[in-house]
Each structure stands twice: as structure tokens, then as C-alpha cells.
Amino acid sequence: MPLVVTLHVYSQRRDPSWILADDQAQDFLERVRALEIRTPLKARGFPSRLGYRGFSVTAVPGSLLGGPRLAVRDGIVDPGESQASFFDPDRSVERSLLSTAAGGEVGIAALDVEESLARPADELIQEQAEALVLQPPVPNCTPKAADAPLFDPSAWNVAPFLDDNNCYNYANNQRLMDFSVPGLAHSFKIKNACDSALQGALKDGLLKVNDFSAQLQPGEGWYVALAVRPGHDCHWYRQDANGCWSHKPGVDEATNLDNSKNIITDPSLTSCDRGPYTDFCGFMVTKKGVVIH
Numbered sequence: 628m629p630l631v632v633t634l635h636v637y638s639q640r641r642d643p644s645w646i647l648a649d650d651q652a653q654d655f656l657e658r659v660r661a662l663e664i665r666t667p668l669k670a671r672g673f674p675s676r677l678g679y680r681g682f683s684v685t686a687v688p689g690s691l692l693g694g695p696r697l698a699v700r701d702g703i704v705d706p707g708e709s710q711a712s713f714f715d716p717d718r719s720v721e722r723s724l725l726s727t728a729a730g731g732e733v734g735i736a737a738l739d740v741e742e743s744l745a746r747p748a749d750e751l752i753q754e755q756a757e758a759l760v761l762q763p764p765v766p767n768c769t770p771k772a773a774d775a776p777l778f779d780p781s782a783w784n785v786a787p788f789l790d791d792n793n794c795y796n797y798a799n800n801q802r803l804m805d806f807s808v809p810g811l812a813h814s815f816k817i818k819n820a821c822d823s824a825l826q827g828a829l830k831d832g833l834l835k836v837n838d839f840s841a842q843l844q845p846g847e848g849w850y851v852a853l854a855v856r857p858g859h860d861c862h863w864y865r866q867d868a869n870g871c872w873s874h875k876p877g878v879d880e881a882t883n884l885d886n887s888k889n890i891i892t893d894p895s896l897t898s899c900d901r902g903p904y905t906d907f908c909g910f911m912v913t914k915k916g917v918v919i920h
Contacts, residue, residue, distance in 0.1 A: 630655065632724055635680040635700075636736040638794045638862040638877045638904075640819075641806055643733045651727045655684065658720050659697070659704055662713035666752075669712055670698035670705035673755040675879040676886045677862060677902035679739035682724045699724065701755060702748025718748050735859060739903060763884070766892050768870030771839055774914065775849035776800045778867040780881040790878045797875035798851040798863035799913050805920065809833075809861070812920035817861075821908035824853055824861045832917035836910050839866060839893075848914025852894045854904040862904045864894040865913075 630652040633644040647655060670681055681700025698705040699720050704713040715721070725740050743751075783789065783797060793806040801807070810817050810827025817827040825835060839850040850866040864874045872891040873883040885891050886900035893899065895907045 629686075631685045632727065633683045633685070634725075634728065634733065634736055634740070635683065635878060636678065636739050637860045638677060638875075639806070639808065640793075640860050642877060643728075643736055645727070645729060645733065647727055655720070655723060655727075658723055659713070662704060662715055662720075664714040664716070665711045666703065666714045667711060668703050668714075668752065668756065669708070670700040670703040673700065674884055674888060675876045675882040677876050677904055678886070679743045680876065680879055682721065684724070701743070701751040703752070714748070714752075716748050718744055763888060763890050766871065766890055768892055770868060770870040771841070771866060772843035772847070772849035772868075773845040774843065774847065775866055775868040778869060778871070778873050778883055780873075783875060784880040789880065792875065793877055794863040794875050795861075795919065797873075797881055798865040799917060799919055800865070800915075801919060803919070807919040809919075812918045819855060819858050819860055821853070821855050821906055824855060825908055825911070828853070828911055831919050833911040833913045836912055839910050843912065846914070848912045850910055851913050852910050853908040854894065854901050855906040855908055856903045857906055860904070862901070864891065 630647045631644055632647060633642050635642050681698060684697045684699070696707065702715045702718050704715050704720055706712070722744060725737055728734070728737060783792065783802070787804065788802050791804040792802050795807045795809060796803055808817065808827070809824050810830040813830040815827050815830045817823045829835065833851070843849065852864040854862050862874065862876070864872045866872050871883055872894055873881060875881040883890050886902045889900070891899055894901065
């Protein structure tokens with residue numbers, strides 16, 4: 628039975644995928660069947676974050692997985708909405724899936740997974756469960772742009788838009804059903820570095836600015852910001868109508884929280900937890916009508 632594994636680790640670019648060999652697929656299914664502890668937590672129900680966000684395993688409909696996708700993250704093995712999840716305390720399923728990955732690009736991305744796997748599953752579950760219940764206080768953000776989109780994650784966090792739009796689509800408020808890349812619509816190929824990604828965005832019609840202090844009038848657009856995981860991936864934020872910032876990490880849900888579950892008031896600050904996206908590149912202004920792809 629062919630099984631396709633996807634490692635969810637990137638934001639702007641597509642996540643790496645690979646096909647399990649027959650013996651690997653059999654080992655995976657046996658590990659899942661051996662799990663005994665049930666939990667109501669869902670792997671895709673946790674708050675979004677940058678960096679490692681679990682695996683998905685896709686199978687043909689009607690397979691032993693009970694559905695087209697099984698999600699595995701932070702010790703939760705989730706067979707879908709119709710069934711309760713399993714708890715994998717030693718995270719053996721995640722470790723086994725990582726071991727099936729080839730080298731190269733997957734090997735580089737695996738660094739995020741290995742760092743996460745060093746943390747006990749029960750510790751992560753407690754942290755994620757608290758984040759779902761305990762909402763951070765809303766800071767006093769100052770609206771800066773008349774055209775800034777409302778923070779309305781429900782418009783993005785549903786099928787089919789969730790899985791087929793990335794952070795760049797979200798920052799530009801364009802649900803294009805494609806992972807857009809700065810400059811691609813204008814035949815410019817970027818590298819995963821600040822100068823290159825900013826240049827690609829300039830090709831698309833965005834404007835570079837020093838900060839987000841100026842008030843933008845109707846028709847002048849709204850602020851976005853870029854951070855980079857050097858050599859690997861880019862990530863975009865946008866300032867919403869309320870003056871705070873939000874983002875959409877790859878195929879994960881749009882959120883106004885950073886990796887430490889704090890509301891984002893300024894993505895350039897060291898207090899904003901951007902995970903592995905350590906290089907802050909700067910601010911830009913986008914608007915309705917910019918052409919991205």
C-alpha cells in the first residue's frame with residue numbers, strides 16, 4: 628500500500644514529502660496499531676508555530692488508516708475527526724517517520740524535528756493544552772493602515788484554503804490556492820536570504836520601508852514584514868486592522884501568536900519568538916492589486 632509522508636516544517640516553500648517503501652509502511656502501521664492510550668486532543672488542533680509542526684501520512688481512501696490523512700505531532704497520532712487520537716509518550720512514531728527520510732533537503736529540515744523530539748511528549752501536550760485554554764492578554768496595538776485586513780482566521784483556516792496558501796499569500800491577503808513566492812510572477816528566482824527575498828517582493832510591487840510608524844491612508848496599502856531561516860526558507864507577517872500582527876505558517880492555521888504563544892506587536896523585536904527564522908529582514912508595504920504567484 629503506497630503511503631506518502633510529508634514533513635511540515637516550512638512556511639513559504641512547500642514541505643518535503645517522500646514515499647515509504649513497503650516494509651517502512653508496514654512498520655509504520657504496526658507502530659500505530661500498537662498504541663493503546665487514547666486522547667481527545669487533535670494533532671492539527673494545536674496553535675500554529677514556526678519550524679517543526681509534525682508529519683502527515685496520506686493513504687488511499689479506505690485504507691487501514693481509516694481516512695486519507697493521519698497527522699502525527701508532539702506525541703499525538705491523529706487518525707482524523709471521526710476517531711479519537713492516540714498518545715505516543717516516547718514519540719516513537721515521529722522518530723520512525725523521521726528515520727525514513729532521505730538526505731539532502733529533508734536532512735536539513737530534520738534538524739527542527741530532532742530538536743523537538745528531545746522534548747518529552749507529555750510536556751509538549753501540557754504546554755499546547757494550556758495555550759488552547761489560557762488566552763494571552765490583548766496588547767495595546769496602534770492601527771496604522773486604513774486598508775489593513777481584519778484578523779479573520781476563519782477565512783483561511785478552512786478547506787480548501789488552509790492547505791494551499793502560504794505566508795506570502797496571507798501577508799498579501801490573496802487566497803490564490805498556490806504557494807506564492809516573491810518575484811515568481813515576474814520571472815525572478817529568489818534565494819532564501821533577506822536581500823534576495825526583498826528584491827523578489829519589490830518585483831511584485833511591494834515597497835520597502837524602514838518601519839511601520841507612518842500612517843497609511845486609504846489606497847496606500849498595509850504593512851508586512853519578512854524574516855528568514857538563512858538558506859532554508861522565508862516567512863512573512865502582516866499588520867492587521869487592529870494594529871497587531873498575524874501570520875500563516877505554511878499549511879498551518881493563521882494565528883496572531885508567536886512561538887511562545889504571545890500576541891505579536893512587532894515581529895522585529897527579539898521578544899517576538901520566530902523559532903528558527905532568526906534573521907529579521909525588514910518591513911514592506913503591500914496593497915490590493917499587487918501581482919504575486
